[in-house]
Amino acid sequence: MRRSSKKDDFIIENIFEEGNIIDDKKIIELYFERNEQAIKETDIKYGKLCHKIAYNILNNLQDSEECVNDTYLGVWNKIPPTRPDNFKAYISKIVRSISIDKFRKQKAKKRSADMVMALDELADILPDERYAPSRNDEEIGKSISIFLNKQKEVVRRVFHLKYFYFESNIAIAERCGFTERKVTHMLAHTRAQLKEYLIKEEIYL
Known part of the structure; x- marks a missing residue:
């Protein structure tokens, strides 16, 4: 079981320069006006982020490009009536979900080892839908968000990445200035604590 495609919105650092890019609220207003400039502005501001998320999952440029395009179409169809409070988190969640769906459908020979490992690690601590069918993804996602908000900023950042x-653990170590061993230990410790928290909250069965 791999539920990680529907977890609550996670927000990490801005990974690109914004320069003269317009404000998110203005972009959202363009969507409400049904102005196609909205998609162009979305791509200018969040294109790099969307491609990065998709590529980390699919490890294929063409597939990533398709998922990003599908993301823009999805946002166009959802806004309006949706008016997201955090547009960056909103679009990140959409491209991530679309990319994971494509990954699963492919049953491909070439899969991202980092993604497979991450999903397997999460599967070990999340409730099995066979035994906890009443626990939906939104409920689990909220519990994970509550847990993470109680952790130190660096712990949340490593978990999000x-x-x-x-x-990959190596990439996280380079980004955060840690050793790979420290990142591995932090993730294992956080997963163990998260599992205990989910058990305490009667989410994990």
Whole structure:
């Protein structure tokens, strides 16, 4: 079981320069006006982020490009009536979900080892839908968000990079200035604590 495609919105650092890029609220207003400039502005501001998320999952440029295009179409169809409070988190969640769906459907020979490992690690601590069918993804996602908000910022950042953006442990170590061993230990410790928390909250069965 791999539920990680529907976890609550996770927000990490801005990974690109914004320069004169317009405000998110203005982009959202363009969607409400049904102005196609909205998609162009979305691509200018969040194109790099969307491609990064998709590529980390699919490890294929063409497939990633398709998922990003599908993301823009999805946003266009959802806004309006949806008016997201955090557009960056909103679009990140959409491209991530679309990319994971494509990954699963492919049953491909070439899969991202980092993603497979991350999903397997999460599967070990999330409730099995066979025994906890009443626990939906939104409920689980909220519980994970509550748990993470109680952790130190660096712990949250490492967790987000690993399980939301599917960064390798080595990449996370370089980004955070840690050793790979420290990142591995932090993730294992956080997963163990998360599992205990889910058990306490009667989410894990």
